[in-house]
Amino acid sequence: MRVAKATLKNGRTRDFVVVDDPPSGTMKEVFFTTDRKEVVCFYKDADAGRDPVRLQRLEAIVGKYNPTIPRSEGGGAQNDQDAAYYRNLFCWPTAIVTQPRFGIITPTYAPNFFFSEGPLKGNEKNGSWFTLTKPRSILAKFAPSELGNWRNYLALCIQMARSVARLHQAGLAHSDLSNNNVLVDPSKGCSVVIDIDSLVVPGLYPPDVLGTKGYIAPEVLATMSLPLKDPNRKHPSARTDEHALAVLCYEYLLLRHPLAGKRIPHANTAEEQDFLTYGPQALYCEHPTNNANRPIDLNYLSATALGPALSELFRRAFVDGIQHPNQRPTASEWVKGLVSTWDALIPCINSACSSKWFVLSNPKCISCPVCKAKPQIPIPVLKLRSEVRPGQWMPDGSLVAYHNCSLFEWHAFSNKFPGPASNRTPLAYCVWHGNQWLLVNQNLPSLTSPGGNRVPSGQAVALTNGTMFKLSQEKDGKIVQVELIQP
Ligand SMILES: [Zn+2]
Numbered sequence: 327m328r329v330a331k332a333t334l335k336n337g338r339t340r341d342f343v344v345v346d347d348p349p350s351g352t353m354k355e356v357f358f359t360t361d362r363k364e365v366v367c368f369y370k371d372a373d374a375g376r377d378p379v380r381l382q383r384l385e386a387i388v389g390k391y392n393p394t395i396p397r398s399e400g401g402g403a404q405n406d407q408d409a410a411y412y413r414n415l416f417c418w419p420t421a422i423v424t425q426p427r428f429g430i431i432t433p434t435y436a437p438n439f440f441f442s443e444g445p446l447k448g449n450e451k452n453g454s455w456f457t458l459t460k461p462r463s464i465l466a467k468f469a470p471s472e473l474g475n476w477r478n479y480l481a482l483c484i485q486m487a488r489s490v491a492r493l494h495q496a497g498l499a500h501s502d503l504s505n506n507n508v509l510v511d512p513s514k515g516c517s518v519v520i521d522i523d524s525l526v527v528p529g530l531y532p533p534d535v536l537g538t539k540g541y542i543a544p545e546v547l548a549t550m551s552l553p554l555k556d557p558n559r560k561h562p563s564a565r566t567d568e569h570a571l572a573v574l575c576y577e578y579l580l581l582r583h584p585l586a587g588k589r590i591p592h593a594n595t596a597e598e599q600d601f602l603t604y605g606p607q608a609l610y611c612e613h614p615t616n617n618a619n620r621p622i623d624l625n626y627l628s629a630t631a632l633g634p635a636l637s638e639l640f641r642r643a644f645v646d647g648i649q650h651p652n653q654r655p656t657a658s659e660w661v662k663g664l665v666s667t668w669d670a671l672i673p674c675i676n677s678a679c680s681s682k683w684f685v686l687s688n689p690k691c692i693s694c695p696v697c698k699a700k701p702q703i704p705i706p707v708l709k710l711r712s713e714v715r716p717g718q719w720m721p722d723g724s725l726v727a728y729h730n731c732s733l734f735e736w737h738a739f740s741n742k743f744p745g746p747a748s749n750r751t752p753l754a755y756c757v758w759h760g761n762q763w764l765l766v767n768q769n770l771p772s773l774t775s776p777g778g779n780r781v782p783s784g785q786a787v788a789l790t791n792g793t794m795f796k797l798s799q800e801k802d803g804k805i806v807q808v809e810l811i812q813p
Contacts, residue, residue: 332366333425335385337428338394340423340431341512342366351521354429354795368429368524375428379531384430386527391496394418399594411746415489417520419751420661437507439518453505455513457577474512475682477671479578481515487693489519490571494564501562501756503570504538510578513671530811532561538581539600543569544648547605564622566627571660572643579636580627584644587611588618612646631695633670633687635663655706665744667726669737675699686726689811701813706756706763706789708733709807712740719805727789728757738770738797740804754797756789763810 328344342357349356354367374380393412394402403409412418412432441449445468456473465472475662475718486508493500494518507521522721524533527538532552535545543566546702552559560566576584577584589601590610602608614631620626629637639655647654655663671687676699684694685703693700706727711719722740725733732752736742767773773781774796781787789793791810797803 328493329358329360330426331388332423332429332431332739334431335424335637336457337771338421338492340364340366340421342492347615351435353632358434362434364431364433366423366429366431367522368423368427372427375424375481380533381422383525383530383533384419384523385526386530387525388419388520389428391498391525391527392418393496393633394420394421395446396507397801398639407685408746412489413491414516415492416522417518418471418522418664420775432520435509435518435520436516438511438514438516441472442471451509451511453508453510453574453577457505457581459581462581474515474681476579477668477683478512478515480519480668480671482510482512483575483578484661485515485521486510486517486574486667487571487657487660487664489517490567491661494511494567497528499562499564499567500570501526501533501535501566502537502541503567503574504541506538506578518719526562526564528563532563535562537562537566537570539606540586541570541573542566542604543609543651544606544653547601564656565654568656569643569651569655570656572640572647572654575636576629576640576644579632580629582611582623583623584610584640585614585619588622606649608644609650610648612640614641614646623743627695631685631687633667633685635666639663646753649776669723672701672705672726672728675701686811692811692813702729703758704763704810707809707811708737708756708765708789709809710804711807712802712804722804729756729758731756735767738804739800739802743759765789765806770797773797774799 328339330344332340332342334340334456336790341360341614344357354369357366359366389400390402392401393403393407394416396403397407401409403412417432417435418758419430419432421431423431439451441447441451449621455465491779500520501524508517508519510517512596525536545560546566549559573584585608590760591599593599594600609616611619611621629640639660641656642653667685671683672686673683674681674694674697676694676697679694679697679699683698686692692717693706708727709721712722714720725737733754734752735749736744738753751769754765754767765785766786767781769783775781776793776795777785789808791808793808796803796805
């Protein structure tokens with residue numbers, strides 16, 4: 327094993343293993359440290375280290391904007407818990423390398439973001455393995471468990487939207503979000519954002535990044551041929567990330583590109599065709615009034631099957647937001663919409679179903695949109711309300727219950743929202759028992775029955791149609807109103 331020393335800008339050193347043919351991307355060559363916990367990425371461009379803006383940008387990224395290091399240690403995370411949470415969502419650079427060449431150090435990706443067996447062993451789990459028809463069929467043949475179930479795709483979208491929301495909250499933008507720069511693991515429902523060295527950093531000139539075909543925002547594509555410093559040229563920003571995030575969510579949840587339908591624009595070159603497909607004239611394949619670009623598969627699953635929250639976010643992103651970047655949903659709105667959709671999921675009763683889960687999108691006609699199986703027992707919808715003024719209870723979310731589903735603090739209290747600081751201890755769970763639905767108390771100290779009696783831990787409230795009860799007597803405690811939907 328040949329070992330060399332990398333000198334960091336902070337004066338420390340790291341030993342790395344020299345190989346003749348290192349893994350390499352368009353910008354960087356990658357070498358593992360001797361303990362394989364980190365990688366040393368050297369820029370291929372020998373002059374990269376001489377660009378003062380790039381250096382300033384990297385210093386800010388590694389330092390004060392770094393959400394994986396607590397503020398007390400010079401990073402941007404609120405505390406250790408916050409930092410640990412975001413270490414799972416980002417592969418964030420930890421140091422700048424000055425010798426023998428200019429580069430950065432990043433943690434290695436968690437092993438679950440590499441295929442571990444079969445002919446794909448060692449390959450990164452790039453999103454296109456899971457969203458394109460041919461690669462999916464290869465996985466279905468050689469590694470079917472890698473495909474995961476639909477709920478895991480929703481879970482990985484929530485993680486991805488949280489990562490992007492965290493960047494934007496700090497004033498940063500990724501600039502090149504794509505299936506290449508967000509690795510996914512649908513078998514576990516996880517995602518990790520990588521290639522974080524070209525972020526848009528407040529106060530510094532944006533990086534000269536073009537983005538990736540299919541994810542570049544229409545306004546960037548439209549002004550790409552203008553000189554870099556032309557005031558009309560549109561640069562990567564939080565708004566362009568919002569376009570890419572919407573495309574990625576659409577691809578993972580519906581397995582097709584939202585702008586690439588059956589319409590084939592009249593074009594003389596491939597570039598012109600891309601421009602017409604993805605540029606300002608792009609047409610959403612589920613445009614509500616223009617059906618010219620419908621999906622090629624006639625039996626396509628519509629975004630409406632994902633429920634009103636997500637289909638409306640997609641409409642805003644791909645109808646309003648194509649030409650009006652400020653009308654795109656923000657990453658935080660995506661988090662909210664995806665999380666509320668999570669609470670509308672029910673398991674498919676068909677054990678052979680490829681989706682395994684679906685969204686209860688139309689209470690009048692409940693069936694799995696993938697395999698068409700219908701539930702056999704009533705489905706309880708827990709409509710949650712919180713008190714905005716004394717005695718005035720307003721709708722505050724809902725939870726579609728299924729056998730053994732849990733309620734958490736963000737269901738029971740109006741001042742809680744699922745996030746890095748959430749307590750993930752289940753407070754109660756729902757079961758189908760003796761031909762009825764029950765909500766069994768686990769950790770709700772003042773759960774109160776419809777009749778006004780305290781329900782101690784281990785005891786249950788029956789979930790019958792129209793029942794109303796308090797999850798907690800505390801100030802922010804919500805009430806539940808039950809609606810039983812007959813199959
Ligand atoms: Zn099904």
